[in-house]
Structure formats: structure tokens, C-alpha cells
Amino acid sequence: xxxxxxxxxxxxxxxxxxxxxxxxxxxxxxxxxxxxxxxxxxxxxxxxxxxxxxxxxxxxxxxxxxxxxxxxxxxxxxxxxxxxxxxxxxxxxxxxxxxxxxxxxxxxxxxxxxxxxxxxxxxxxxxxxxxxxxxxxxxxxxxxxxxxxxxxxxxxxxxxxxxxxxxxxxxxxxxxxxxxxxxxxxxxxxxxxxxxxxxxxxxxxxxxxxxxxxxxxxxxxxxxxxxxxxxxxxxxxxxxxxxxxxxxxxxxxxxxxxxxxxxxxxxxxxxxxxxxxxxxxxxxxxxxxxxxxxxxxxxxxxxxxxxxxxxxxxxxxxx
Ligand code: CP
Numbered sequence: 401x402x403x404x405x406x407x408x409x410x411x412x413x414x415x416x417x418x419x420x421x422x423x424x425x426x427x428x429x430x431x432x433x434x435x436x437x438x439x440x441x442x443x444x445x446x447x448x449x450x451x452x453x454x455x456x457x458x459x460x461x462x463x464x465x466x467x468x469x470x471x472x473x474x475x476x477x478x479x480x481x482x483x484x485x486x487x488x489x490x491x492x493x494x495x496x497x498x499x500x501x502x503x504x505x506x507x508x509x510x511x512x513x514x515x516x517x518x519x520x521x522x523x524x525x526x527x528x529x530x531x532x533x534x535x536x537x538x539x540x541x542x543x544x545x546x547x548x549x550x551x552x553x554x555x556x557x558x559x560x561x562x563x564x565x566x567x568x569x570x571x572x573x574x575x576x577x578x579x580x581x582x583x584x585x586x587x588x589x590x591x592x593x594x595x596x597x598x599x600x601x602x603x604x605x606x607x608x609x610x611x612x613x614x615x616x617x618x619x620x621x622x623x624x625x626x627x628x629x630x631x632x633x634x635x636x637x638x639x640x641x642x643x644x645x646x647x648x649x650x651x652x653x654x655x656x657x658x659x660x661x662x663x664x665x666x667x668x669x670x671x672x673x674x675x676x677x678x679x680x681x682x683x684x685x686x687x688x689x690x691x692x693x694x695x696x697x698x699x700x701x702x703x704x705x706x707x708x709x710x711x712x713x714x715x716x717x718x719x
Pocket of ligand 1: 468542
């Protein structure tokens with residue numbers, strides 16, 4: 401256990417939100433504050449390894465209605481390393497199977513004196529609905545294809561650590577943009593901090609409509625790869641697709657997988673990112689995923705710092 405650094409004794413004055421539901425509604429200043437607090441936690445806890453009991457007495461619950469490895473585990477560890485109690489809720493073994501509604505389930509859990517509810521749900525807007533109806537803080541851990549704000553923050557934190565700042569960088573999000581909550585959160589966050597964002601993939605997964613969000617649309621990875629500072633390779637979300645948006649996985653990989661040949665045409669210091677889980681050989685070849693420019697596991701570690709910051713900010717702001 402280590403001493404609490406003075407800058408973490410009270411939350412930043414410009415953070416007043418009791419919930420973290422999206423990056424769309426956050427200002428650039430609030431996003432920078434969340435990143436700064438995450439970085440402070442990372443530094444103060446030696447890469448999120450050492451306990452810092454800043455949330456002693458706080459209880460958070462992970463309410464996950466979809467599968468997760470990274471997000472669930474890191475929220476749980478983040479809470480514990482900050483001295484909070486963390487409770488796991490498993491939809492498959494709960495009374496949801498007996499017909500209980502999401503709101504009744506959430507209110508039941510809240511009445512056990514919960515301070516923060518972390519929710520992942522397949523329906524866009526589920527966290528917003530809980531935030532309107534509960535007294536505890538709500539953090540969106542992914543609502544269908546809508547947003548995944550802590551993923552957006554950890555991706556941006558990783559870029560900031562490696563490049564110093566976000567403004568002026570060209571960041572391409574490649575893959576299944578249509579079904580990606582990570583893409584939406586990245587777009588909002590990166591644009592607010594001054595990046596040029598490209599969304600790239602087959603036209604069945606990347607429509608021209610995305611230009612309305614102020615991003616560049618491309619259907620040709622080979623055309624854009626040389627001018628990108630960062631490639632964030634998004635998973636093809638087969639489970640959210642009702643029809644196959646490309647003729648075969650092999651054809652998708654030929655056109656859009658980041659591989660050694662494309663790396664030779666990329667900037668020498670390009671960052672290769674993926675929110676995970678990755679389909680090896682589909683969005684990225686194993687040699688690139690595990691290569692020297694890959695920061696995929698840095699993203700995972702930053703997930704702990706960002707989720708420490710999220711739990712701290714929303715629970716301290718609500719007291
Ligand atoms: N990136 C992400 O949300 O991963 P999990 O589904 O494993 O949480």
C-alpha cells in the first residue's frame with residue numbers, strides 16, 4: 401500500500417458528472433481530465449500494480465449481459481486496487497432468466513447499497529436508462545453498437561503516451577465500423593482532441609454517412625496506410641451481423657488485414673492497435689499483432705488506469 405498523492409486527494413473541479421455514459425457528450429476538457437487522472441493513477445500505482453485505497457468504502461457492481469474478458473476483469477481489478485468492494489453479476493445465472501426486467505434487476509442490486517454500476521448490454525441506451533432511474537453512478541461498459549467510452553479513453557490514452565498529444569495525428573479505424581461501439585467512442589474522443597480520423601473498410605461496413613461525423617471514409621487500406629500515424633484494427637463482429645457483409649473471411653483478410661507487406665509501406669513509427677479480442681489472421685496477422693509496433697497489450701494495461709479513473713471520477717463527483 402502506498403500514500404495517496406496530493407493531486408488525487410479530491411477530484412478535479414471541472415469534473416461534475418455522476419455517470420460516464422459516452423464520449424459524445426463530454427467536452428475536450430473533460431476527456432483530457434479523465435486521461436490525466438488515469439495517467440496519475442497509472443503513475444501512482446506503478447502501472448496499476450500497487451494498491452491505493454482512495455475508494456475505501458465504495459462498492460461497485462459489474463452488471464454484464466454480454467461476454468467480456470478485458471472490460472469486466474479490469475473494472476473488477478481497478479475497483480479492488482483502489483480499495484473498493486467489487487461485486488460480479490452474471491446474467492446467465494441470475495433471475496433475469498425468470499423474466500425480471502433490466503430495471504427491476506438494477507434496482508434490486510442498487511438497494512444493496514451500491515455506489516457504482518458498470519453495465520454492458522446489447523441494447524443501445526440501456527446505461528442511459530439506468531442513469532435516469534437509479535441514484536447510484538452508472539458507467540457504460542458497452543451498449544450494443546452505440547458507445548464504449550472507457551475503451552475510447554484507453555485507446556486515446558495509449559496514443560497520447562506514445563505520441564505526446566493527439567492533435568494533428570491521422571488515426572484510422574479499420575474494419576467493422578458499422579457494428580462498432582469502439583469506433584463511435586474513438587471518433588468522438590479523437591475528433592474533440594484534434595485528430596484527423598479515417599474510417600476504413602468494405603462499403604457494406606463503412607457507409608458514406610460516417611462523413612457526417614467529420615471523418616474521412618475510405619474503402620481502400622492500401623490507399624491510406626502510408627499516411628496513418630495510428631491504425632486501430634477493429635474486430636469483425638460476426639455475432640452482430642445478420643447477413644455476411646463480404647464474400648469470405650479470406651477475401652476480407654486479403655483487402656484489410658494489417659500484414660507484413662502493408663507494414664513495409666507504413667510510417668516507421670506507426671502504432672498498431674486493436675481493442676480486442678482480435679481474430680488473428682482476419683484483421684491483423686500474428687507477426688504484426690505481436691510485432692515491435694504493436695501496443696495492443698499496452699491498451700489492456702491502460703484499461704486498468706482508465707477504469708480506476710472512471711470509478712474515482714463518477715463516485716467522487718456524486719458525493
Ligand atoms: N475491448 C473489449 O471490450 O473487450 P472485452 O469484450 O473482452 O471486454
